[in-house]
Every structure is written in C-alpha cells, then in structure tokens.
Amino acid sequence: MASNGTSKQRSAANNNEVAFIRQEDAPILPPPTISSGPAGWLYENIFASMLDYSSLGAAVKSILMTVFTAFVAYVFVVQVYGLLDFAILSAVWQDPEEQKRQVCWTVEQGGALPNGWHGACWPYIIAKTKFILYGAYPNESLWRVNSTYLLGAILLAWVMIERLPYRKFVAAFFLTIYPIFATVMLTGGGFGLSQFSVGVNTIAGLALISFGRAGKAGWITGPLLDFSKVAGLAGWFFIFFAAALVSVGVDFDLEKIDTRDWGGLLITLVVATTAIVVSLPLGILLALGRRSNMPVARTLSIIFIEFWRGVPLITVLFMASVMIPLFMPEGVNFDSLLRALIGVTLWQSAYMAEVIRGGLQAIDKGQYEGADAIGLSYWQSMRLIILPQALTRVLPGIVNTIISVFKDTSLVSIVGLFDLLGATQSTIADAAWSTPVQASTGYLVVALIFFVFCFGMSRYSMYLERKLNRGH
Amino acid sequence: MVKTSVARDEKRKTSLDETVIVSMEHVNKWFGEFHVLRDINLRVVRGERIVVCGPSGSGKSTLIRCLNRLEKHQDGDINVHGIELNNDVKNIDEIRREVGMVFQHFNLFPHLSILENCMLAPIWVRKTPRAEAEEIAMHFLTRVKIPEQASKYPGQLSGGQQQRVAIARALCMQPQLMLFDEPTSALDPEMIKEVLDTMVELADDGMTMICVTHEMGFARRVADRVIFMDEGQIVEQNEPEAFFSNPQSDRTKLFLSQILGH
Numbered sequence: 001m002a003s004n005g006t007s008k009q010r011s012a013a014n015n016n017e018v019a020f021i022r023q024e025d026a027p028i029l030p031p032p033t034i035s036s037g038p039a040g041w042l043y044e045n046i047f048a049s050m051l052d053y054s055s056l057g058a059a060v061k062s063i064l065m066t067v068f069t070a071f072v073a074y075v076f077v078v079q080v081y082g083l084l085d086f087a088i089l090s091a092v093w094q095d096p097e098e099q100k101r102q103v104c105w106t107v108e109q110g111g112a113l114p115n116g117w118h119g120a121c122w123p124y125i126i127a128k129t130k131f132i133l134y135g136a137y138p139n140e141s142l143w144r145v146n147s148t149y150l151l152g153a154i155l156l157a158w159v160m161i162e163r164l165p166y167r168k169f170v171a172a173f174f175l176t177i178y179p180i181f182a183t184v185m186l187t188g189g190g191f192g193l194s195q196f197s198v199g200v201n202t203i204a205g206l207a208l209i210s211f212g213r214a215g216k217a218g219w220i221t222g223p224l225l226d227f228s229k230v231a232g233l234a235g236w237f238f239i240f241f242a243a244a245l246v247s248v249g250v251d252f253d254l255e256k257i258d259t260r261d262w263g264g265l266l267i268t269l270v271v272a273t274t275a276i277v278v279s280l281p282l283g284i285l286l287a288l289g290r291r292s293n294m295p296v297a298r299t300l301s302i303i304f305i306e307f308w309r310g311v312p313l314i315t316v317l318f319m320a321s322v323m324i325p326l327f328m329p330e331g332v333n334f335d336s337l338l339r340a341l342i343g344v345t346l347w348q349s350a351y352m353a354e355v356i357r358g359g360l361q362a363i364d365k366g367q368y369e370g371a372d373a374i375g376l377s378y379w380q381s382m383r384l385i386i387l388p389q390a391l392t393r394v395l396p397g398i399v400n401t402i403i404s405v406f407k408d409t410s411l412v413s414i415v416g417l418f419d420l421l422g423a424t425q426s427t428i429a430d431a432a433w434s435t436p437v438q439a440s441t442g443y444l445v446v447a448l449i450f451f452v453f454c455f456g457m458s459r460y461s462m463y464l465e466r467k468l469n470r471g472h
Numbered sequence: 473m474v475k476t477s478v479a480r481d482e483k484r485k486t487s488l489d490e491t492v493i494v495s496m497e498h499v500n501k502w503f504g505e506f507h508v509l510r511d512i513n514l515r516v517v518r519g520e521r522i523v524v525c526g527p528s529g530s531g532k533s534t535l536i537r538c539l540n541r542l543e544k545h546q547d548g549d550i551n552v553h554g555i556e557l558n559n560d561v562k563n564i565d566e567i568r569r570e571v572g573m574v575f576q577h578f579n580l581f582p583h584l585s586i587l588e589n590c591m592l593a594p595i596w597v598r599k600t601p602r603a604e605a606e607e608i609a610m611h612f613l614t615r616v617k618i619p620e621q622a623s624k625y626p627g628q629l630s631g632g633q634q635q636r637v638a639i640a641r642a643l644c645m646q647p648q649l650m651l652f653d654e655p656t657s658a659l660d661p662e663m664i665k666e667v668l669d670t671m672v673e674l675a676d677d678g679m680t681m682i683c684v685t686h687e688m689g690f691a692r693r694v695a696d697r698v699i700f701m702d703e704g705q706i707v708e709q710n711e712p713e714a715f716f717s718n719p720q721s722d723r724t725k726l727f728l729s730q731i732l733g734h
Binding site: 369374380384468 | 540541568569572575578579580581592625627642645
C-alpha cells in the first residue's frame with residue numbers, strides 16, 4: 001500500500017514535468033537592437049571584436065584584432081593617400097608655356113619643380129589623349145568614331161534600361177544593323193560591289209524564304225517539310241548578308257581609313273565588343289553541341305573547344321598574323337585587325353562554351369523531362385526552359401570570361417596593333433615628354449580606363465543577378 | 473471556352489478500337505543488362521482510372537515513362553491515342569501533346585511565374601493565341617484552387633501547391649490521358665490530401681488516368697483497376713475491392729501486408 005502510494009506520487013511528479021499547457025502566449029518582441037546608424041555599424045563590425053576582455057583568451061584575441069585592424073587601416077590610408085598625392089595633389093596640371101617635358105622636371109633635372117617631386121604629369125596625357133583614344137586615326141575623321149561610339153552607347157543603354165519600350169527591337173537593331181553601320185563609319189566602306197556575290201545571296205535568300213512560306217502554307221509534304229521550317233530563317237540570313245555586302249560595298253564618299261591607322265581605345269573596344277558579342281551565341285551553340293546526342297555535332301564541338309582552349313592566345317594571334325597569309329593565295333591581303341579579331345573571337349568562344357556547359361550541367365534532369373512531357377521541341381525547351389536557367393546560374397562565370405577577354409585584348413599589341421596599352425606605351429617612348437614620371441602617368445591612365453570598363457561590367461552583372469533571382 | 477480537340481480526333485485514322493487509348497503489347501526494356509520491363513501487356517480504355525503499385529524498383533515508373541517516351545522501350549509495340557510510338561519524332565511529339573504528366577518532384581520551371589508555367593505549352597506547342605492561353609491557364613488554376621498564386625514563382629509555393637500547379641500545367645494542354653508518377657511521394661503529410669483531392673476531382677470528371685502511387689486509400693476510392701508490378705512484370709491486376717480484399721498471388725499478399733501493416 002505504502003509503496004503503491006509512493007509510485008503514484010512519483011508518476012504525478014513526472015506528469016508535472018512532462019505535461020504542460022500554455023496559459024497565455026509568449027510576447028512577440030522586436031529584435032534586441034543594440035546598435036543602429038553608422039556608429040552602430042562601426043561598433044558591430046569593427047570595434048566589438050576588440051573590446052572583449054572578459055577572459056585571458058578573449059583579451060589576447062581583442063588585442064590581436066586591434067593590432068591587425070590598425071595595420072590594415074594604416075596600409076589602406078598610406079596607399080590611398082599615395083595615389084591621391086601622385087594623381088591630384090602633387091600633379092602638374094598645365095603647361096601654359098608649352099615647355100613639354102620641362103614642365104615636369106625638378107630643379108635637379110633642369111626644370112622648376114622642387115627636388116624630390118613625384119607626381120603625375122597631366123600635360124603629357126592631355127597632349128597624347130587623341131593618340132591614346134584613337135591611335136593614328138585622322139583628326140578630321142574623328143567624328144566618325146565618336147558618332148559610332150555615341151550611337152553604340154545609346155543603343156546599349158536603351159537595351160539595359162528596363163523601363164524603355166521596344167527593347168527587343170533595339171537589341172535586334174544593335175546586333176544586326178549597328179555592326180554594319182560601325183564598319184562603314186570606321187573603315188569608310190566602299191569595298192566595291194561584287195554583283196555576283198550579292199546576287200547569289202539575294203536569290204538564295206528569296207528562294208529559301210519562299211520555300212519556307214510554301215511549307216507554312218501546307219504545299220510541301222514529306223521529308224522536305226522539316227527543311228522548310230528552317231528555310232525561312234536561313235533565307236533571311238542570306239538576305240541580311242546580301243544587304244550587309246551592299247552596305248559595305250557602296251561608296252558613301254567617306255575617306256577610307258586603313259585599320260593600320262586605328263589604335264588606342266578604339267582597337268580595344270572593337271576587338272573586345274566583337275569577341276564578346278559573337279562568342280556568347282557561338283559558345284551557347286558549342287556547349288549544346290558538346291552535350292548533344294548526335295555524335296557528329298558532339299565530336300566537332302569537342303575538337304573545336306579543345307583545340308582553341310589548348311592554345312595560348314598569344315600563339316593564336318601569332319598564328320593568325322604569320323600562318324594565315326602563308327595559306328592565302330598570292331595577292332590576297334587579309335586585314336591584320338580582322339585576323340586578330342577572328343582569332344580572339346574563336347578563342348573566346350571556346351572558353352565561353354565551357355562556362356555555359358557548366359551551367360547546363362547544373363540543371364536538374366527533371367527540367368528536361370518536364371519540358372519534354374509538355375511537348376516542347378528540343379530547340380524550344382533549350383530556349384525557353386534550359387538556357388534561361390543555365391545562363392542565369394553561370395552569369396558570374398560569363399562576366400568573368402567577358403572581363404578577362406576585355407583585358408586580354410591588350411595582347412594584340414604583339415602582332416603590331418596598337419590597342420589602348422600598346423598606344424600608350426608608344427607615347428611613353430616619346431622623348432619630347434621624357435620625364436621620370438612619364439611611364440607612371442601613362443600606365444595610371446591605362447589602368448583607370450580598363451578599371452572603369454571592367455568595374456562597370458561587374459556592377460551590371462551583379463544587378464542582373466539580383467534581378468534574375470527567383471529565390472530558388 | 474476550353475475547346476476540345478474534336479477536329480484533330482476526326483482527322484486521325486485509328487486502326488484500333490476507338491475506345492482504347494493505351495495499348496502495350498509484349499513491351500520489353502533493359503537498363504544496360506538489367507531487364508526492367510518484362511513482357512508488359514496493358515490495355516487502357518478511355519475514361520479508365522488505373523493505379524499501378526508495387527515495391528520500389530519494380531519498374532512501375534519506367535512503365536508509364538515509356539508511354540510518352542521519357543524512356544525508350546526496346547521491344548514490343550506501344551500505341552497511345554491511336555498513334556504508334558516509334559522513333560519517329562513527329563509521332564512522339566503528337567503523343568506528348570495528348571499525354572499530360574505529373575512528376576514526383578513537380579518539375580515546374582522555377583524561372584517562370586505560375587501563370588507562365590501553365591501558358592507555355594499552349595502557346596508554343598498548340599500555338600494558342602496569348603490571350604486565349606491565359607484564359608485556359610486561369611481556368612485550370614481555378615480548378616486546382618490556386619488562381620490567386622498565378623503571379624508568384626514556384627519557389628514561393630508550398631509543395632502541395634506546386635504539385636497542384638503541375639497538374640494544372642498538364643491539364644492546360646487538354647490531354648486525353650494523364651500520367652501520375654508518384655505525385656504525393658515528395659510531399660509533407662499535411663499536403664498529400666490537397667493533391668489527392670485534386671486528383672479525385674479529375675477522376676470524377678472522367679479523365680483517363682494512370683497513377684503510380686502508394687496511396688492505397690486513393691486506389692480504393694478512385695481506381696477502376698489496380699495493377700501490381702514486381703520485378704518488371706505485371707503480377708496481378710483486378711478491381712480494387714477484389715485486389716485488396718482477396719489478393720491471389722503470394723507477392724501481392726506480401727506487398728499488401730507490408731504497406732497496410734501499420
């Protein structure tokens with residue numbers, strides 16, 4: 001009896017611990033904000049880690065953090081101040097008496113500046129601006145380059161700003177008409193009309209388009225029907241090509257400017273833009289080809305990618321400038337800029353293809369099956385389902401590749417093209433501006449220009465990433 | 473508003489009995505050396521509701537995935553909605569237009585909104601005008617009871633809601649046959665009911681359905697026929713009442729005792 005009672009008591013006690021009924025809800029509270037505003041941010045992110053002396057270990061850690069923070073701050077301040085001092089505070093800005101190099105000389109060197117002076121020599125850059133930006137492009141024709149830049153910038157901005165209407169239309173214009181416009185403006189056009197090739201392209205185009213129309217109208221049956229589906233599109237390509245031939249062939253009475261006279265930022269932008277714009281679609285095709293079930297497409301893609309990826313860009317450029325002319329028939333002169341352009345573009349496509357293939361591999365098999373099951377064709381499912389997701393996922397990699405090729409364009413200087421770096425370097429060799437700070441000033445400008453473009457691309461890609469994020 | 477595909481049906485010449493929508497004859501399939509489907513013979517008539525069950529690895533998913541060529545059978549004849557399923561891409565495309573499929577993991581397109589997920593196939597495959605496609609999509613989203621989620625993205629929905637969207641997406645093509653590949657297996661318990669309710673409603677409307685599922689309550693309530701598969705073969709099939717109360721084969725008895733045991 002007694003034992004029975006205790007066990008009951010025990011179980012009652014247990015029940016007391018286990019059973020629980022909430023009588024009133026726990027209050028919903030705001031988070032404990034210790035800090036807000038800039039001061040709070042500084043405290044949380046910088047000083048909090050230095051102020052804990054509650055134990056020996058914490059004190060040692062706080063002291064180490066203090067020393068480290070102070071060191072980083074010191075290096076940062078010294079570097080930034082050094083750069084500011086060189087580029088702005090101590091810099092020479094004007095050369096009113098047209099002394100050229102003497103304006104940036106110290107007393108010791110025969111000039112007027114105090115001994116030990118070290119600063120940028122901006123009059124030198126001002127004198128060389130035209131060459132750094134345009135190379136030997138004739139002065140009286142610079143408006144052609146500038147208007148090409150202006151139209152390109154307007155079109156690009158239009159495509160990038162989402163609020164504007166007709167963005168797809170503008171993008172199509174940018175990728176089709178604009179390159180022809182730019183070619184004519186920059187080179188002067190007037191390459192001569194070959195009636196034969198224009199005629200052949202036009203006729204082929206018209207034939208293909210009518211074939212496509214006939215297929216749509218239901219006049220064609222059998223195996224040719226599949227062909228007629230792509231014929232229409234292919235036809236427009238031929239027509240476009242014929243139109244492009246006519247546009248660059250017709251003489252617009254512009255002065256012809258050989259690409260040997262192009263230089264500076266102009267070459268950098270032409271090579272980089274072409275490589276970027278062409279390598280993206282080409283890379284997509286190669287990546288799809290490499291993952292294709294069709295052995296021929298797969299093998300060709302693998303050979304292409306591995307060949308171009310296995311060769312350094314410098315080798316590609318050398319081969320383009322030295323080897324290609326050997327295979328050309330006598331008298332055919334292949335423009336050296338065009339050769340470099342083709343080399344850089346194909347080389348870049350191989351890299352782009354591998355980045356995009358990484359994205360394709362990250363897509364779940366279920367997405368392919370989902371697209372198949374609702375009846376989408378291969379190209380539809382790639383365009384509507386797979387590629388939008390794959391490209392979004394590898395956007396950082398794509399932009400990385402783009403930024404990298406933008407900077408790699410400076411390698412074209414080794415095949416005799418004066419890109420931004422090459423042109424600046426050649427101005428550094430100009431004895432009329434020879435000073436101890438000439439090279440530093442020149443390279444600072446090159447670095448700044450490259451940085452502005454690359455940083456811009458980087459920021460835009462981060463914006464795109466945020467915009468395309470669907471929270472999955 | 474939702475037009476049926478009468479015109480298309482009239483054009484199609486079928487050698488089979490009009491009411492047979494799926495016929496599989498002596499179908500065999502191998503994964504490498506592994507014989508995953510062994511001599512499958514199956515006929516499904518219009519309006520029939522079939523539940524396929526069996527232990528995992530028995531080939532039941534492979535069976536229904538063969539019906540719209542997500543898997544390729546190597547031997548035997550498959551005929552869906554009067555179209556022979558062979559290597560001809562045109563036939564495959566035509567069959568996929570008539571067969572809707574719902575997957576275990578939903579397979580919604582995460583970069584498109586719910587509405588766009590549903591409008592995609594009508595617009596690109598059926599070439600339906602945009603406005604009409606939107607009307608169709610909203611009709612079926614209303615039918616699965618989530619029209620208010622139309623502008624959200626799949627990642628913002630619960631599993632049960634996503635699966636109902638997947639059902640609506642398949643219905644937007646107004647298919648003749650719906651395939652369900654373990655539609656509730658990836659769901660939390662409290663969401664299974666909303667998906668099953670949607671499927672029951674669909675069955676009540678007369679949709680021809682083949683469901684691979686472990687939901688025996690659903691089978692009992694909806695199925696006209698239960699098919700039990702094991703080791704790549706159809707071992708037993710019967711009406712649900714007889715199948716559950718009086719299984720004939722030992723393997724069926726063992727399977728039922730295992731899944732109904734607790």
